[in-house]
Structures are given as C-alpha cells and as structure tokens.
Amino acid sequence: MRKPGPWFLTCLAIAVSAVSVSPAADPQILIKTIKSVGPEGAGNAAASDALRELTEYDATVLPTILDAFDDANPLAANWMRSAVETIADRELRRGKPLPAAQLERFILDDRRNPRARRLAYEWLLRIDKSASDRLISEMLTDPSPEFRRDAVQRFIDQGDQQVKSGEKSQAIATYRTALRGATNDDQVKSIAKSLKSLGVEVDLQRHFGFLTEWHVIGPFDNRGGVGLEAVYPPEREINFDAAYEGQLGEVSWSQHATDDDFGIFDIAKELENFKGSAMYATTVFQSDREREIEIRLGTPNSWKLWLNGEFLFGREEYHRGTKIDQYRVPGTLKKGANRVTFKICQNEQEQDWAQRFQFQLRVCDPSGVGVTQGPDVVQRKTEAPALEAIAEKGANE
Amino acid sequence: MRNVVCRVALLSVSVSMLCGADWRQFRGNDANGIADESGLPVKLSDPDVLAWSVEIPGQGVSGPIVVGDRVFVTSSSGYEQDRLHVSCFDVESGRELWHRQFWATGRTQCHNKMAVAAPTPASDGERIFAFYSCNDLACLDLDGNLLWFRGLTHDYPNASNSLGMASSPMVIDDTLIVQVENDSDSFATGIDIETGMNRWKVERKQLANWSSPTKMPAPNGDDLLALLQSSAGISAVDPLTGNEVWNYDEGASTIPSSVVVDDKIIVPSGGVSAIRLSPESTAPETLWSESRLAPKTASLLAYGGSVYSVNSTGILSCADIDSGKIDWKLRLKGAFSATPVVSTGHMYLVNEDGVVQVVSLEGSGKIVDQIDLESVVLGTPAIADDALYIRGDGKLWKFSR
Known part of the structure; x- marks a missing residue:
C-alpha cells in the first residue's frame, strides 16, 4: 500500500478542520442544556458552553430554537433569545437568508410562546417590511400583549381618522373593536375618552x-x-x-x-x-x-x-x-x-x-x-x- | 496557524485588559470620575470637536462605558419597559457593531424621572456586565455573545423598589459587586464573573438605596476592599468573601456615592465628611464634616487636593480636602443628576436639560465653555482616549479633537 502523500494529508487536515468548526452536538441536546439554567446561576457554566456551540449553527436552526421556548423558564428564555439574535444577526450581516416562511408560520401559530413569536416577527420584519401590514391587523385578541398593542393602535388610528371624517357610527364601531383587544391602560383610557366624546360610556371596572x-x-x-x-x-x-x-x-x-x-x-x-x-x-x-x-x-x-x-x-x-x-x-x-x-x-x-x-x-x-x-x-x-x-x-x- | 491566532487573541485581550484609557464603570476605572487625558477638548461648543452622534434605542439614564475601541450603552424599551438593550458602537465612527436584547424577569416599575436602564454597566476588559433596575444582569463578551444571565429578582422575588433601582455594579478582580438594597429583601452580593454564581450574599439594611459601591486598598496595602454605602454608613467588605473588615456607622446618603482619594474616603454623610482608617484602628476616624457641602444627586468628586459637590440648586462647591473649608462656590445652570467628570484641570458637568458646562478649576472656578445638547441627560459621562462620551435621551455623543 502506498503511503499517503502530502496532498492527501493536506486534504485530510482541511477536512478535519472543517469538521472541527461545525457544531458537534445535536441542537436539541444543546437547547436542553440551556433550558436547565435555574436560580442563583445554577447551570450557567454548562449553558454557556452549549450556547456557544448552538450559535455556530446557521439560520436553519432558528425554528428549532423558537419551538423550544414553550416550556422555558424566564431565565432560559433569555439565553435562547440571545442564541436567536446572535445567529440571525450574523447570518444577515453575511448576506445569508433567514427562514422567512417558517418564521411566519411560527408567528401565526398563537399556541406557541408569545414572546418567541414576537421575537420571530421582529426578525422577519428585518427582511420583509410588509409583514407588519400582513400580520398585525389579525392580532387584536392575540395572547401576545405586544401584538395586541400593535393591533389595537391600528384600530385607534383608524377610529381617529373616522372621527376626523365625520363618520361617527363607524368610529364608534372601530373604537369598540379596539377595546376588545386593549389591556394597556394608556390605550384603554384613550379609547374610553374617544368613545365618551361620541356618547358611549365604557365600564372600565369590568373591562x-x-x-x-x-x-x-x-x-x-x-x-x-x-x-x-x-x-x-x-x-x-x-x-x-x-x-x-x-x-x-x-x-x-x-x-x-x-x-x-x-x-x-x-x-x-x-x-x-x-x-x-x-x-x-x-x-x-x-x-x-x-x-x-x-x-x-x-x-x-x-x-x-x-x-x-x-x-x-x-x-x-x-x-x-x-x-x-x-x-x-x-x-x-x-x-x-x-x-x-x-x-x-x-x-x-x-x-x-x-x-x-x-x-x-x-x-x-x-x-x-x-x-x-x-x-x-x-x-x-x-x-x-x-x-x-x-x-x-x-x-x- | 492556530497558535498564531491564539497568540494574537491573547495579545488583544492583554492589550484590552491593560488599556489605561478605558472607562469601564460608573465614574471610570477607579470610580473617581477622573481621567487625566491631556487631549480632551475644552471648547465643546466648537463644532469641529463633535466627532459623531448616534441614535440609541429606548430609554436610559445609565452612563456609557468604553473598553478598547468600543463604547457600550444600556437602555430599555416597550410599553412596560421590559425590553433590556445592550448596544455596542465603534469609538472611531459611531457605527453600531452589535445590539442585543433581553426580557426583564424582575419588576420594571420606576419613577418617571428614572429608567430601567439606570445602573451604568461595568466591564473587566473582557466582559460587559449589563445591570438594570429590574435586577436582571447579563454578562456578554465584547462581541455580544452571552456568557451568562442572572435574574436577581427572579431569584429573590422581594428584591425590588417601586421607584426603581440605580446602584451601578463594580468589578474588583474576579468579582462583580452588586448592591440590591430596598425596603424589603435587601442585600449585596459578590458574583463570580466567570460563572455568574454568587460568591457571597449578605443582608443589608431594609431601606431603599441608590448609591453605588466604590473601592479602596485594604489595610494590608495589597488587596482591595469594596465599600458598600447605605443610610447606615459605609461597610468595607472583602470582595471575595463579603466579610466586613470595618464599618462606619454615622450614616450616609442613599443617592450620591462616596469617593476615595489616597487613604481618605469622602462620604456624603452629615453634609460631607472625610474619614480615614488609621493602621492601629478597626473603625475609621472622622477628619472633618461640612454640612454646607451636602450633595443632591450627583456623586462627590475629589481632585487636586479639593473636594467638589453639586447641591440641589446647582451650586458647585469646592472645599479643601484636608480641612473641609469651602474655598469657592460657583452657580451653574440647572439641576444635576449626572456626576461631573474631570480631566486636566477642567470639570465637565452636564445638567438634566443637557447643557454641558466646562469649568476651569483654576483659582475660584470659572465656566469656560458650554453647549446645549437639547436632550435630557441624567447619566454620568465617560472619558476615554482623549474623548468625552455623553449619553442623552435616545442619543450618544462623542467629543474629541
């Protein structure tokens, strides 16, 4: 058998090198390690290693990370948020694509973690400015307070326009629709004030x-x-x-x-x-x-x-x-x-x-x-x- | 090749760690507000010295910090102010290099004048420790990679203040000193900067406290002590164990912080007091007290043999550091929350309306220049590499020649 030549050894070295910079562990295992973080810094050291490895993946791993938010504690959610941001930011800077269709499917599934959906939405907006008009108006009663807030504001703005145009009954209907989704006190107060000026009282206590x-x-x-x-x-x-x-x-x-x-x-x-x-x-x-x-x-x-x-x-x-x-x-x-x-x-x-x-x-x-x-x-x-x-x-x- | 890369990486880390021009925490590396940078511009109103200004996300009253060729700023956003931001900018161009967000795990309520991003972040030269009023603490490397995350109110649910919290963390060796002092679960902790785990945690007086820790040499002259200020006074603790080494129990302010110069500690206590621990004593002696020097919000500053304080009406007072005798007073424009900073005989004071006043400290003090940034500014400026960085409401400015 012939001894391997320098050319072969060089190729082998490159191959080994290429393998060594690829993430070695299954992303699910890495995510599980990250989700093990607990009070007083418990699990931080292992999670830090896992996070470093997880962020070596390209953007195709993002849906897997987003899926994992559902049962994550608030500390782990922040670790995983960081993984999403690090990967998405790096890939976009390199001119690489984000999995837009998968992100949008995830956003539209209101059974998933509200914060993870909002995170996905904000990265989708970076590559698709039209996502806001396409998605937000349907989110008036969404489990995510941030989506709801955006949707409510659209209805408030629409109601304000209708008032300016003298469309009183339409404005009342629009404000009432806005109120269905409003939970932030500034928006509720604004809607109640507008409705009151149109002769409609809102039972704020009940709301x-x-x-x-x-x-x-x-x-x-x-x-x-x-x-x-x-x-x-x-x-x-x-x-x-x-x-x-x-x-x-x-x-x-x-x-x-x-x-x-x-x-x-x-x-x-x-x-x-x-x-x-x-x-x-x-x-x-x-x-x-x-x-x-x-x-x-x-x-x-x-x-x-x-x-x-x-x-x-x-x-x-x-x-x-x-x-x-x-x-x-x-x-x-x-x-x-x-x-x-x-x-x-x-x-x-x-x-x-x-x-x-x-x-x-x-x-x-x-x-x-x-x-x-x-x-x-x-x-x-x-x-x-x-x-x-x-x-x-x-x-x- | 790998060795070369490692050597370059180590060299860059070493340079970063040794870089004397950094401004790594509230009031700078030595927590004294002083950076004797000979090239810092005095005439800020000269349009040529505005190197750049950039928009920063959200709200915040924390000061910027500078590590190597990067400047870091924290802020918060959202209706609940529960989005926590860390932004990193290139010092040369002001270009944003990276930006990370976290979700608050603690309470984000605070006074209208405050902000969730109230504590100034800290750094050991390799890591950024971003701390917020909600007691969330994120540790990132200089490239924005999360190294660990703690939620101190998540861990200790009654550690909060409905007015907001503002004490800035401080690094001593491998420990991050954090004061989480409030009316309920009140404590200070020393956190291992490698792992984010508690090295120690000690109960503190149950009373809201917004002052920040500082540091001074231990009696052995080799180590450093962390000085924890509160309404009770000053507790000097070993940063590795939290064990108290000595205690000053004459009370102190809960907003402006003390400053250390040589073997003296200038404390906002009884107005202002100078205290010193003599080698044969276990408790510090009071050298002098001067009630007319009482500061309002801005912390004390000691420079060139004088003590400086800014009172509630915007009067800057200068007193002799050995006697407390007031040498001169200078009326400035506006109220101040930002602590002044000093470089080569000039003090830079930014009032709450964003008017920067440059005061020559020669003679009896004189305003030599001023510029209106037309922005609310409550955070303490940073000085690094002959440049002045000021953080306002949604904006960061760099002034340099």
Whole structure:
C-alpha cells in the first residue's frame, strides 16, 4: 500500500478542520442544556458552553430554537433569545437568508410562546417590511400583549381618522373593536375618552376585571411595623359575624364598594387613614372553570395576598409609588367561588406624600386580559349582598 | 496557524485588559470620575470637536462605558419597559457593531424621572456586565455573545423598589459587586464573573438605596476592599468573601456615592465628611464634616487636593480636602443628576436639560465653555482616549479633537 502523500494529508487536515468548526452536538441536546439554567446561576457554566456551540449553527436552526421556548423558564428564555439574535444577526450581516416562511408560520401559530413569536416577527420584519401590514391587523385578541398593542393602535388610528371624517357610527364601531383587544391602560383610557366624546360610556371596572366589592375589617396594630408579619384573626378565619379586639377597640366586618373606574379602594377616604395600622379586605370571585390567572394589584402600602386561604405573596414597602398592575401574582382559580383576601398596612410616616392608604386589585389572564366573573353572576354594586350570598354558598360547597 | 491566532487573541485581550484609557464603570476605572487625558477638548461648543452622534434605542439614564475601541450603552424599551438593550458602537465612527436584547424577569416599575436602564454597566476588559433596575444582569463578551444571565429578582422575588433601582455594579478582580438594597429583601452580593454564581450574599439594611459601591486598598496595602454605602454608613467588605473588615456607622446618603482619594474616603454623610482608617484602628476616624457641602444627586468628586459637590440648586462647591473649608462656590445652570467628570484641570458637568458646562478649576472656578445638547441627560459621562462620551435621551455623543 502506498503511503499517503502530502496532498492527501493536506486534504485530510482541511477536512478535519472543517469538521472541527461545525457544531458537534445535536441542537436539541444543546437547547436542553440551556433550558436547565435555574436560580442563583445554577447551570450557567454548562449553558454557556452549549450556547456557544448552538450559535455556530446557521439560520436553519432558528425554528428549532423558537419551538423550544414553550416550556422555558424566564431565565432560559433569555439565553435562547440571545442564541436567536446572535445567529440571525450574523447570518444577515453575511448576506445569508433567514427562514422567512417558517418564521411566519411560527408567528401565526398563537399556541406557541408569545414572546418567541414576537421575537420571530421582529426578525422577519428585518427582511420583509410588509409583514407588519400582513400580520398585525389579525392580532387584536392575540395572547401576545405586544401584538395586541400593535393591533389595537391600528384600530385607534383608524377610529381617529373616522372621527376626523365625520363618520361617527363607524368610529364608534372601530373604537369598540379596539377595546376588545386593549389591556394597556394608556390605550384603554384613550379609547374610553374617544368613545365618551361620541356618547358611549365604557365600564372600565369590568373591562379590566377589577374587584370592587369588599368586606373590610380593622384597624389592627402596625405601630413600629409589627403588623405585616403579625397573624390577626382574619388570617385564621373569615367570619362576618365575628368581632375582634383591634388597635382602637373592637372591630367587625363592614361592606364596601368602590365606584372608581380603576377599582381603587381608598381606605383613607372611605374609612380613615389609620396610622400604623393593618386592615383586611376580602371578597369572592366566581369562576366558571379552573384556570391559571394573575392577580394584579397596585398599592403604595405594604400588603399580603391570599387566594382560597393559600398565601400567594406579600411585600413590605411604603410610599414608593403606585400604579395599575404594580404587582403581578400568579394563581389558580378553582371552579366556583374563590376567596380573595388582602391585607394592607399603613405606616406612621408624617410627610404629605406618605399619607395614601389604598389599593386596586384585578383578576386577569397571564397576558393581562381582564377576567370577569362567571356568566351566572353579574357583579353590580346594588347586588352586593346577593353576590356575597351566592359566592359564600359556592365557597361552602 | 492556530497558535498564531491564539497568540494574537491573547495579545488583544492583554492589550484590552491593560488599556489605561478605558472607562469601564460608573465614574471610570477607579470610580473617581477622573481621567487625566491631556487631549480632551475644552471648547465643546466648537463644532469641529463633535466627532459623531448616534441614535440609541429606548430609554436610559445609565452612563456609557468604553473598553478598547468600543463604547457600550444600556437602555430599555416597550410599553412596560421590559425590553433590556445592550448596544455596542465603534469609538472611531459611531457605527453600531452589535445590539442585543433581553426580557426583564424582575419588576420594571420606576419613577418617571428614572429608567430601567439606570445602573451604568461595568466591564473587566473582557466582559460587559449589563445591570438594570429590574435586577436582571447579563454578562456578554465584547462581541455580544452571552456568557451568562442572572435574574436577581427572579431569584429573590422581594428584591425590588417601586421607584426603581440605580446602584451601578463594580468589578474588583474576579468579582462583580452588586448592591440590591430596598425596603424589603435587601442585600449585596459578590458574583463570580466567570460563572455568574454568587460568591457571597449578605443582608443589608431594609431601606431603599441608590448609591453605588466604590473601592479602596485594604489595610494590608495589597488587596482591595469594596465599600458598600447605605443610610447606615459605609461597610468595607472583602470582595471575595463579603466579610466586613470595618464599618462606619454615622450614616450616609442613599443617592450620591462616596469617593476615595489616597487613604481618605469622602462620604456624603452629615453634609460631607472625610474619614480615614488609621493602621492601629478597626473603625475609621472622622477628619472633618461640612454640612454646607451636602450633595443632591450627583456623586462627590475629589481632585487636586479639593473636594467638589453639586447641591440641589446647582451650586458647585469646592472645599479643601484636608480641612473641609469651602474655598469657592460657583452657580451653574440647572439641576444635576449626572456626576461631573474631570480631566486636566477642567470639570465637565452636564445638567438634566443637557447643557454641558466646562469649568476651569483654576483659582475660584470659572465656566469656560458650554453647549446645549437639547436632550435630557441624567447619566454620568465617560472619558476615554482623549474623548468625552455623553449619553442623552435616545442619543450618544462623542467629543474629541
């Protein structure tokens, strides 16, 4: 047998070299490693190696990465986002194509991860400016808040044009359509204002899913900040017939409702700005099925939240500002009556800017769309006792 | 061939790491706001010294940093401000070299004047550490490749502030020092820059704190200590372990940060105080305090034997660093959030309306030039390689001769 010549060895070296710069591992294995990242940096080292290898693939791997977002935790999603951006950016700079048709199919499949779909859309836009006109107008009720926002804005702009053209009835219809998809408060306010100027009132409380009717009890002691962690009787039982020793004497439950458009229940205004106090508010939410939701709330005060007796989250912070959806707490509604209990604490600061004692709380799906109570229960202020009766019945069953 | 490539790569890394002209973190490599670059232009109003200006995505009040031939800026965008950006530009041309985004995993609410991209990023010369008000922390190499990602509010869900957080991280050797101090789950942590994992995590006072860490030589003279400022005072910790070495408990501001010069620490405490740790003591002694030097938002600066502070009405005060005696005051235009920077006897101060005032520090201080950038500017400028970089609302400027 002849010995291999220099030419053959050179070819072999080139071949070996070519193989060595190609990704060695299956992208699915690399993605699995990346998706293993967890709290406090767990899995970072392995994920970093996997990411480096994954980004050596060309753009044909992008659909595989996008598919993998569905069950990725928020940390892993950022790693995979980086993989998509690194690959797509490099390939475009090299004049290479992106898999446009596959990206568009992925974008249109609203069962897939909303953020991954939006990421795919933004890269598709780089190579196809017409994608916006083609895709966005159909996304009014999309699970992605960003797609919805873009679609809603198109309808708002269209409604504004119709108002300018004197097409009042068409404008009302367009704004109503826009409202169906609107969840960001700036867009909802804008639509409601436009509709109001056309003689149409919007029930903002219902649109957002604010809880507006509460049983309230207090004050209990929070002087020196002891109240948030103290366990007062309403944390052990909800008994509307009971009376307890409170901060200023005996306390019992009373019923209240707020007519604020954004569901703000102002304790300082409705009751009193009890300094150094803890109050409890509770209500029942009817759900026609078991479902994952978010309880979103805003308050400048410290708070704790329970759903059906299970503690969900709490936070100690006073007078650092408040806004709609300031906090987002995931939870699971059961079918039927669900008891929501909220503890709110006021501190003893004397400054003018530290006197608010209020909260707003709504139930929505994880994308921010307000969830209203079951079809057999209409939440109206005048029917509060009846509502509570129905809810209590459900809760006891 | 591979060896040659490796050598070139190592050489470029070494050059990058040794490059004294970098501005790698809030207030520069030494966290003192000083870069004695002889060629920095004084007359910024001369149109010829505007090297370039570029649009940057989204919002942000963080300062730019410069590593080698690249300048890095962080920002945020989206209705919820939950898109986190890192942008990299070529220092020569201003051309964008790369741009990466992440999704916030922590809360993005902040005061209208603040922004999610409030902390200035940091670098060790090889990596960029982009940190945000939502306590997300991305580590990328200089080419934009993600090395690791942490979500500190994801890990510790009550670590947040509804007004926003702004403390800038700082690199000491192989540790990134991060202060996540707020009214609830308040802590400081030292993060291994290789892996992104905690080397240590210590509880801190439960009170909102926007000041940034700084550093100074340890009593042994060989190592560095991280100085963690809060309303309680200053805690000097070993950056590798988080163990406290000494403590100053006379209180300090929660917004402007301290500055170290030689063996003194100039602290926004009781107005302004100078403290020093004597070799035979375990706690620092106070050398002087001057209440009339109290700074508002901009951090303190010490240069040429003087201490400088900017108060709530825009008055720049200069005091003797050994006695605290106020030598002169100069009224400037506007309120300031950006910390001033200094080069070769001139201080560059950018007010919140984007008016840059250049003050000669000779004699009793004099404004020698000014230019209006017509943009909100809250981030501290950077100085590197005889150039001044200013980040405004959606724009980045480079001034150089």
